Amino acid sequence: MFSRTQLRALAAGVTTLLSLASLLWQRHERPGRGRLLHTHGREHVMLDAAHTLNRGAGLLAFSVAADSAMEHYRGDFQNRAMYTPLVTSVLSLVISGQGQQDPRAGNNPLRNAVYVGTIGTGLAGTAFHLYNIGKRPGRLSWSNLFYAAPVGAPSALVLSGVLGYFSERLRGETQDFIPRIFGLPVGQSVGLMAAAGLLGTALEAGLLHFRGAFQNPAMYIPVSAPPLAAGLLVATVAAGPAYGRLRWLSRLVLRFTAVMGLAGAGFHALGIARNHGGWRNWRQNLQAGPPLPAPPSFTGLAFAGLAAHTLLEDGRELAP
Amino acid sequence: MSAELYLEALETPRARGGRAPDVFSPTGWVPMREYPLDEPVDFAIVGTGAGGGTLAAKLAEAGFSVVAFDAGAWWRPLSEFASDEEHQQKLFWTDERVCSGDNPLVLGTNNSGKAVGGSTVHYAMVSLRFRPEWFRSRSLLGYGVDWPIDWQDMWHYYREVEQVLGISGPVRYPWGPKRPRYPYRQHELNASALALARACEAQGIDWTSTPLATLSAPRDQAPPCVYRGFCVTGCSTNAKQSVLNTWLPRALKGGAEVRDLAMVGRIETGPDGLASGVHYHRDGSWHFQRARHVVVAGYAIETPRLLLNSACPRYPDGLANSSGLVGKNLMVHSNQAAWGLVDDEIRWYKGPPSLAISEHWNYCDDNKDFFGGYAFMSQGPLPAAWAETQVGNRGLWGQALVDEMEKYNHQVGLKIVGETLPQERNRVSLADERDAYGLPIARVSYSFCDNDLRLINHAMRFLRGGLEGIDAREIWSETEGTAHLMGTARMGDDPRTSVVNADCRSWDIRNLWICDGSVFPTSGGVNPSLTIQAIACRTADRIGDMARRGEL
Amino acid sequence: MSRRYPEYDVQSKRGGPSWNDVTRQIVDARLAIPREPRFLDATQWTILCALCACVVPQPQNRPEVPLAALIDARLLADHGDGYRDARLPPFRQAWRIGLAALDAEALDRHAEGFAGLSRTQQDELLADAQAGDLVHPAWQGMPSRLFFSLRLAHDIAAAYYRHPVAWNEVGFGGPAAPRGYVRLGANHRDAWEPAEARPGAESRARELNRHVR
Structure with a gap:
């Protein structure tokens, strides 16, 4: 259906388009959300960042809901526990939507509980997947890493919960100093968390794209852009307020990653079409082909990174 | 009328008028160059399977004029391959052959293809390298004969073939020298393969995903495997990487002509003693294609049959036969299995039949009471093939057969590909009976030797132990059974003890070449297709070198 | 069922x-196979029908798979295996001799043709054929053991398990x-x-x- 040359051209073209899109987005964004500080007061900044985190948490939850539904359907829901991530991620999705619409500051105990529950489910899921692999012949072998219960997948649920949990912490902050989460100023902790999430997700994409032998050169994009975005984000966090260009570049690559996550779903749709029988054979190929809902989790994490930027800007403005 | 459905390809040749069937399309065509009969082409190649098809592509790409002949039809898998054991018999060599000896061989569906692309159209895709020591089995291991080729040379060509076939293999192969990474990753294991894995772990030996010539991810026009399980009756998706959909499209692009439904009956030799071309039957009559070189690549029965059928006053014992070895040293692989019943639903009809393998006894020589080695693989026979095993090997019929067959979805099995020793008494000769073309048919005589039987006993004990280790019940051994064909025109360093040299060139007639499983001096304990293709690649490179040096 | x-x-x-088109059509054709003999004569056909019932007994609660017709169609097309044990004659001939020989054995033993025997008698006779104990001149030198395992039981079992009804039975x-x-x-x-x-x-x-x- 596609020759290698056509695939190479496609990958190059899409990379260019994604870069242009992220540049455009960057230019049209209001320069520095920190400006809000002067007009609306700082609690709006916090709220704004909280909303962005809600959006990220929701996107990740959506990704997990769809992905776990499909993968666990593939596993025929043989164990009742396989419904748990579906339920929690849908709850997280709903609550994130609600949180994004909620104009009130102050944290909400229900949302908080759901997000904490989501984190717990994700951790339990990781343990469960590891236990499952341990039972299979070959234990931690490539075969099981490729095809047994994916070790990395439940972490997306943890990340969704953590993003939501952070958003609740932000809403709770009204005092006139830089709030802290886990002992770090909020911008930094959100930034590091987003970077870790991006790296972990890129690792999972790397594993699965290795399984697919990187047959399409575009499969290299999600294993290179997100780690770059993560690196720049960490550098931004570490460098402190002075480096404007670094911040600009970091935001740009995060935007690239966000757009890429959506384009990834398109690539996976194409991948499904390239399986035998294509979309007409959807009952098989939706399960056997590349997972349609997986790539947008990059978008969710990139949103978290962008939220971190907002908070870092804010931190700069507050700095003496 | 019903019998003729989807058999048009068997009725009239398709590759003509400057075009050949496009195997990647349900009805399409690709352009094909054609050569006149009366002008000699550089190479006339008889057979388009693992040997001939590979060679045709490589020689055409090297700039030689090539015409390849195949007695079989040129199928379009997407539109003409049914999911059906009965119908797909159309892929097999079902012309009569007579089998004798202590262990008369099962041919036909078992190991004999008759189609453009040869037996690779229905092979199980298991793509294994020889153990390096096997190329010097006489010197290093004390049995058989040494090959005239160095293992490192072969490993270079194995690499080439693995790339061309896009082999899906394990990231780390547990046995032998380190090998480069397979181009595609291993497949998911089915329940049958996982049973092998557990059996191996119970016995404390290594196992791995089988390197297979079927895709685990898309590649050009071919989709990844859909695990439909009809591999050995022909892949209808093109996920299987056979000669039909890899080497032959390259051959056509390189300018080769491939003639389907073209049965070569005799190789003509001129007054100078050299081959001058081939007589072939196509479209109801005999034709003669002139050629500067003739390559015989008909597999280990048709190759010696053609050489023997080409006897003439100058070569009364057949061509290339001054050693008297043409047709002799026929080798197969012992193909015994241990079967058992488990509580789990295995449903082995899903996926390629042999997704997991252990080559432990190919590489470990401890406490063996026999020479050689064997690999064993997980299994997944389709219902009719499974019924034939119950009838033929187990003697079941009547209600006992019906009851046993109902356990189909709970069966597991481990089957060997075991090395057999070359013996001169195992041979292909000509029978008195004649086929539809008026040519004497092949008589195939085969008997295991004591060493072969000791190997089988060892394997059966070991495999039964493995099945016991996973708590299988009703374990039984399939003691009949062979697979693959090799020998009958062995390569070597000495014209007195071999038919061709390391370059597959016959000692007697310097423009006559043999390039298929026939040239194997020993059989090794692995499926032969990868090695046949590697030898063909090497031969093509050597021919190119010799042509450049003016030694052709 | x-x-x-x-x-x-x-x-x-x-x-x-x-199911793709080619599969649909060839399976349809198999299901539509004529139920009358086209290659065998009436006597041979009756013996074959009895043999099929012995080798693959079928339940009464569903339409029978026409095994004899499937074998007859294969004989008509002369679809051999592509090889034969040297001790056996070619495909059609082996079947002709085998059918006649089993009938002759039945007549010898029970003064009744094979099709007229009771099921138990038929089964006993086939067990003897499988063991290679039948040596009536009608076998013309063909070993009854080989005819039984390589032709008779082999061909009938293969025909049955290539039929969709059998796939239902085994859960394929x-x-x-x-x-x-x-x-x-x-x-x-x-x-x-x-x-x-x-x-x-x-x-x-x-x-x-x-x-x-």
Whole structure:
């Protein structure tokens, strides 16, 4: 259906388009959300960042809901526990939507509980997947890493919960100093968390794209852009307020990653079409082909990174 | 009328008028160059399977004029391959052959293809390298004969073939020298393969995903495997990487002509003693294609049959036969299995039949009471093939057969590909009976030797132990059974003890070449297709070198 | 109907993505095979029908798979295996001799043709053939053991298990292209595979099998 040359051209073209899109987005964004500080007061900044985190948490939850539904359907829901991530991620999705619409500051105990529950489910899921692999012949072998219960997948649920949990912490902050989460100023902790999430997700994409032998050169994009975005984000966090260009570049690559996550779903749709029988054979190929809902989790994490930027800007403005 | 459905390809040749069937399309065509009969082409190649098809592509790409002949039809898998054991018999060599000896061989569906692309159209895709020591089995291991080729040379060509076939293999192969990474990753294991894995772990030996010539991810026009399980009756998706959909499209692009439904009956030799071309039957009559070189690549029965059928006053014992070895040293692989019943639903009809393998006894020589080695693989026979095993090997019929067959979805099995020793008494000769073309048919005589039987006993004990280790019940051994064909025109360093040299060139007639499983001096304990293709690649490179040096 | 896979009918998938055109047509043709002999004469046909009933006994509660007609069609087309044991004559001849020889043995032993024997008598005679104990001149030197295992039982069993009704019985997923399978692990079935009736859960399997498409 596609020759290698056509695939190479496609990958190059899409990379260019994604870069242009992220540049455009960057230019049209209001320069520095920190400006809000002067007009609306700082609690709006916090709220704004909280909303962005809600959006990220929701996107990740959506990704997990769809992905776990499909993968666990593939596993025929043989164990009742396989419904748990579906339920929690849908709850997280709903609550994130609600949180994004909620104009009130102050944290909400229900949302908080759901997000904490989501984190717990994700951790339990990781343990469960590891236990499952341990039972299979070959234990931690490539075969099981490729095809047994994916070790990395439940972490997306943890990340969704953590993003939501952070958003609740932000809403709770009204005092006139830089709030802290886990002992770090909020911008930094959100930034590091987003970077870790991006790296972990890129690792999972790397594993699965290795399984697919990187047959399409575009499969290299999600294993290179997100780690770059993560690196720049960490550098931004570490460098402190002075480096404007670094911040600009970091935001740009995060935007690239966000757009890429959506384009990834398109690539996976194409991948499904390239399986035998294509979309007409959807009952098989939706399960056997590349997972349609997986790539947008990059978008969710990139949103978290962008939220971190907002908070870092804010931190700069507050700095003496 | 019903019998003729989807058999048009068997009725009239398709590759003509400057075009050949496009195997990647349900009805399409690709352009094909054609050569006149009366002008000699550089190479006339008889057979388009693992040997001939590979060679045709490589020689055409090297700039030689090539015409390849195949007695079989040129199928379009997407539109003409049914999911059906009965119908797909159309892929097999079902012309009569007579089998004798202590262990008369099962041919036909078992190991004999008759189609453009040869037996690779229905092979199980298991793509294994020889153990390096096997190329010097006489010197290093004390049995058989040494090959005239160095293992490192072969490993270079194995690499080439693995790339061309896009082999899906394990990231780390547990046995032998380190090998480069397979181009595609291993497949998911089915329940049958996982049973092998557990059996191996119970016995404390290594196992791995089988390197297979079927895709685990898309590649050009071919989709990844859909695990439909009809591999050995022909892949209808093109996920299987056979000669039909890899080497032959390259051959056509390189300018080769491939003639389907073209049965070569005799190789003509001129007054100078050299081959001058081939007589072939196509479209109801005999034709003669002139050629500067003739390559015989008909597999280990048709190759010696053609050489023997080409006897003439100058070569009364057949061509290339001054050693008297043409047709002799026929080798197969012992193909015994241990079967058992488990509580789990295995449903082995899903996926390629042999997704997991252990080559432990190919590489470990401890406490063996026999020479050689064997690999064993997980299994997944389709219902009719499974019924034939119950009838033929187990003697079941009547209600006992019906009851046993109902356990189909709970069966597991481990089957060997075991090395057999070359013996001169195992041979292909000509029978008195004649086929539809008026040519004497092949008589195939085969008997295991004591060493072969000791190997089988060892394997059966070991495999039964493995099945016991996973708590299988009703374990039984399939003691009949062979697979693959090799020998009958062995390569070597000495014209007195071999038919061709390391370059597959016959000692007697310097423009006559043999390039298929026939040239194997020993059989090794692995499926032969990868090695046949590697030898063909090497031969093509050597021919190119010799042509450049003016030694052709 | 299958006991293990109640209400599973592989043909319910005929219109779905598991069956492509070529498969639909060739299976249709197999199902539409003429029920009368076209190659064998009436006597041979009667013997063959009796033999088929012995080698693959079929339940009464469903239409019978026409095994004799399938063998007759194969004889008509002269579709051999592509090889034969040197001790056996060619395909058609082996069947002709074998049918006549079994009939001759029956007459010798019970003064009745093979088709006229009781089922027990038929089974006994076939067991002797399988053991190689039958040596009536009508065999013309063909070993009864080889005829039984390589032709008679082999061909009839293969014909039966190449028929969709037999696929229902053994729980075979049947034709599978373009759609293959996704769930490869033990105890996992795709929604388009037969469900096995585990003791106590027969109605669940029945329900699942009704929805196989």
